[in-house]
Amino acid sequence: MENTLGLLALSPPGWGGTLLAGLWASMQIAVGAFGLGLIIGLGGAYGKIYGGPVLRDCLGVYTTVVRALPELILILLLYFGLTDIVNQIMLGLGYDRVQISGVVAGVLVLGVVQGAYATEVLRGAILAVPPGQIEAARAMGMPAAKIARRITIPTMLGLALPGLSNLWLIATKDTALLAIVGFSELTLATRQAAGTTKAFFTFFLAAGAIYLAISMLSTWGFARLERWARRGDPPRMTGGT
Amino acid sequence: MQPHRLVMLAIAAALVVWVIVAGNWEWLPKYLPMIVQGVWRTIWLLVLSVAIGFTLAVPLGLAQASGPWFLAVPARVFCTVIRGTPLLLQVWLLYYGLGSLFPSIPWIRESELWPILRQAWPYALLALSLSYAGYEGEVMRGAFRSVPRGQLEAARAMGMPRFTIFRRISLPLALQGVLPTLGGETILQLKATPLVATITVLEVYAVASRVRQDTLITYEPLFLVAAIYLALAGIIALGFRWLESRRPRKSA
Numbered sequence: 219m220e221n222t223l224g225l226l227a228l229s230p231p232g233w234g235g236t237l238l239a240g241l242w243a244s245m246q247i248a249v250g251a252f253g254l255g256l257i258i259g260l261g262g263a264y265g266k267i268y269g270g271p272v273l274r275d276c277l278g279v280y281t282t283v284v285r286a287l288p289e290l291i292l293i294l295l296l297y298f299g300l301t302d303i304v305n306q307i308m309l310g311l312g313y314d315r316v317q318i319s320g321v322v323a324g325v326l327v328l329g330v331v332q333g334a335y336a337t338e339v340l341r342g343a344i345l346a347v348p349p350g351q352i353e354a355a356r357a358m359g360m361p362a363a364k365i366a367r368r369i370t371i372p373t374m375l376g377l378a379l380p381g382l383s384n385l386w387l388i389a390t391k392d393t394a395l396l397a398i399v400g401f402s403e404l405t406l407a408t409r410q411a412a413g414t415t416k417a418f419f420t421f422f423l424a425a426g427a428i429y430l431a432i433s434m435l436s437t438w439g440f441a442r443l444e445r446w447a448r449r450g451d452p453p454r455m456t457g458g459t
Numbered sequence: 460m461q462p463h464r465l466v467m468l469a470i471a472a473a474l475v476v477w478v479i480v481a482g483n484w485e486w487l488p489k490y491l492p493m494i495v496q497g498v499w500r501t502i503w504l505l506v507l508s509v510a511i512g513f514t515l516a517v518p519l520g521l522a523q524a525s526g527p528w529f530l531a532v533p534a535r536v537f538c539t540v541i542r543g544t545p546l547l548l549q550v551w552l553l554y555y556g557l558g559s560l561f562p563s564i565p566w567i568r569e570s571e572l573w574p575i576l577r578q579a580w581p582y583a584l585l586a587l588s589l590s591y592a593g594y595e596g597e598v599m600r601g602a603f604r605s606v607p608r609g610q611l612e613a614a615r616a617m618g619m620p621r622f623t624i625f626r627r628i629s630l631p632l633a634l635q636g637v638l639p640t641l642g643g644e645t646i647l648q649l650k651a652t653p654l655v656a657t658i659t660v661l662e663v664y665a666v667a668s669r670v671r672q673d674t675l676i677t678y679e680p681l682f683l684v685a686a687i688y689l690a691l692a693g694i695i696a697l698g699f700r701w702l703e704s705r706r707p708r709k710s711a
Contacts, residue, residue: 272463279467286692288650290664291685298677387543394545398657405548409555418559422552426544433543 233411233421240407241428244393247324247403252389254329256382259336264366266341277337284334289395296327297399320401328392332385339381343374376448383440387433404428482679490670497663498687501652504662505691508584508652509645512591517630519592520599534596541593547654549590554582554658583655591648598640602633635706642699646692663687 266277284292300323305315347370355365397406404425412421519538522530541549561567561576575581606629614624653664661669667680 271461272467275464275467283689286646286689287685288653288664288688290653291681291688295678295681295685391545394547395654397547405545405551408548409551412555416559418552418556422548422556426540426548426552429545429548430540430543434539 233407233415236407236411237404237421237425237428240402240404243321243401244390244403244405245432246321247328247393247396248386248390250321250325251328251332251392252386254325255332255336255385255389258329258333259340262333262337263340263344266337267344281334281337284331285338289331289392290398292331293327293395293399296330297323300326320396324393324396324401324403328389328396331392332389335385335388336382339385340374340378343378343381344370346377347373372447376444376451379440379444379447383437383444386436386440390429390432390436478679478682482682483676484679486670486674486676486680487683490666493661493666493669494663494683497661497666498691500660501649501662501664501691504580504584504587504652504655504660505645505649508587508591509648511584511588512648513595513641515588515592516595516599519596520601520603520633521625521629523596523600524603538593538596538600541590542597546586546590546651547657550583550586550654550658553586554579558582579655579659583658583660587648587651587655590651591644594644594647595641598637598644599633602637603629605636606632638699638703638706642696642703645699646695649688649691649695 262277262281265273269277301318304318308314308316351369351373352365355369360368393403394405396403397409400406402410408421408425412418415421519534522534523538526534567573567576610628610632611624614628619627652662656662656665656668659665664684667684670680671677
């Protein structure tokens with residue numbers, strides 16, 4: 219037991235510090251990717267609902283392809299593809315090659331993946347906003363951005379939050395996939411610690427406990443957020459007939 | 460068909476042709492047998508893990524929906540733990556953890572199962588099955604909860620034994636409602652299979668990684684596996700659509 223705690227100690231003979239550094243990297247990527255996904259998703263949802271036929275079909279291709287391919291393959295394709303494209307552009311403009319940092323690449327790649335799922339979640343929520351509300355706002359001469367800010371987004375938030383909560387949980391767990399492209403987040407840090415010390419169970423269980431704590435905290439947080447977002451809703455009809 | 464869709468189809472076809480013509484596919488004939496074997500292994504892993512996982516998910520869901528607390532609480536904890544941690548971590552925990560524990564136990568090493576336990580695929584299959592069971596246990600919980608009460612009461616009133624009620628009433632009704640979700644979850648499971656490549660199971664993604672390491676070609680093997688996964692996902696979607704079309708329609 220003492221031995222186990224020694225392995226998890228924060229200072230260098232123990233590996234706790236390495237795990238925490240990995241956790242910090244994981245969280246940065248998860249938050250960044252979730253945020254980027256929300257922005258892409260909001261744009262995508264509006265495009266799918268109000269856009270022209272060409273835009274709608276393009277977004278349809280994006281969401282279908284991203285959701286049908288394994289994340290691992292998307293990460294590899296986007297990781298190499300995005301770096302290549304950025305470098306081609308930089309070379310074309312007469313600059314030197316740039317090295318994209320692991321965090322930025324991770325955020326971009328997972329953000330594009332999250333964006334596809336967020337598009338579908340937000341589209342469903344926006345469609346559930348009573349059309350009369352939006353028509354009324356239009357009739358009052360409200361500009362589109364203001365309608366979105368004042369009416370559509372606050373009304374749909376309560377409906378979108380359960381789906382967004384799932385997406386956030388997926389984002390935290392998908393950061394583990396970046397271990398495969400060699401980015402030192404929590405899972406890879408754990409594997410390094412476990413491989414060096416041969417205490418596989420200790421470290422994998424510790425990392426599992428950390429992920430579990432994050433997911434339970436987030437579930438609780440999102441439930442509170444949902445209660446807040448629904449505070450103005452009329453009491454729902456619940457229960458069967 | 461609308462004209463812009465034709466243009467988009469033409470662009471897509473042109474992209475595919477361009478990838479085929481401009482790409483470097485010289486490695487393909489040499490690695491084709493390995494790729495076919497990899498696809499086969501992916502399918503086996505998927506089918507077996509879905510079958511085992513679903514078999515576990517039914518009791519997990521039933522325990523949570525209507526079981527006594529000493530069954531419901533462990534089932535709930537199991538589902539929460541599986542759904543709250545990354546699959547990659549579970550795969551590595553089982554493979555490296557159990558894989559390092561077993562050799563130190565003499566009777567396991569002497570048992571007849573040892574040649575199997577020394578390989579990677581049992582751990583991959585176990586991890587994938589447990590993961591599917593965890594997610595589906597949650598789905599089945601909802602499904603068993605939504606079985607109308609009157610049906611169960613009627614069956615009980617007819618004096619049906621409990622297991623017959625489960626087999627004839629609860630399970631079919633729960634399955635009907637849950638088929639579309641299961642289709643989506645099975646595609647998610649397909650997308651999870653490449654993770655076992657990290658513990659040296661040579662499924663189709665691992666073959667592609669191998670090609671990339673051997674030939675230093677970045678994109679073409681990835682495009683090929685992407686196409687293979689798209690095709691497999693399409694087949695699963697069609698299969699579930701066929702299953703759904705077979706279920707009896709409600710006559711209102």
